[in-house]
Amino acid sequence: MDKDKIYLEEIKDFGRKVVGYTQDLDFENFIVDEKLQLAVLKLIENIGEASKRLSQNARDKYSGVDWHKAMAMRDRLVHHYMDVDLSIVYDVAINEIPALLKNLE
Numbered sequence: 001m002d003k004d005k006i007y008l009e010e011i012k013d014f015g016r017k018v019v020g021y022t023q024d025l026d027f028e029n030f031i032v033d034e035k036l037q038l039a040v041l042k043l044i045e046n047i048g049e050a051s052k053r054l055s056q057n058a059r060d061k062y063s064g065v066d067w068h069k070a071m072a073m074r075d076r077l078v079h080h081y082m083d084v085d086l087s088i089v090y091d092v093a094i095n096e097i098p099a100l101l102k103n104l105e
Contacts, residue, residue: 003053003055004054004055004057004058007050007051007053007054007058008050008054008058008104010046010050011047011050011051011100011104012101012104014043014044014046014047014050015043015047015097015098015100015101015104016101017039017043018040018043018044018047018093018097019093019097019098019101021036021039021040021043021093022036022040022090022093022094025094027087027090030086030090030093031086031090037086037089040089040093041077041084041089044073044074044077044089044092044093044097045073045074045077045078047070047073047074047097047100048070048071048072048073048074048075048077049074051067051070051071051074052071052074054067062103062104064103065100065103065104069096070100073092077089
């Protein structure tokens with residue numbers, strides 16, 4: 001079983017969900033929807049966790065992805081959950097996740 005392939009597919013799946021949940025969503029609607037915030041936060045966290053589990057060879061293969069940023073975002077969400085800035089989460093969902101998916105194609 002190729003674990004890298006599984007983790008990459010998970011990252012893509014989580015990313016597609018983030019994009020689907022936030023498509024045509026403005027920030028004002030994001031900040032008033034706690035369920036959506038929690039879903040997006042968890043999906044971004046999962047992307048970071050799966051990124052950590054990828055081998056270095058897999059990360060090197062997709063050098064256009066800022067893997068360090070994905071892993072750091074996961075750590076921030078998990079360890080500093082009381083200080084999460086929703087404007088950053090929204091920006092990641094709207095801008096960074098689509099770029100991540102594009103780089104994984």
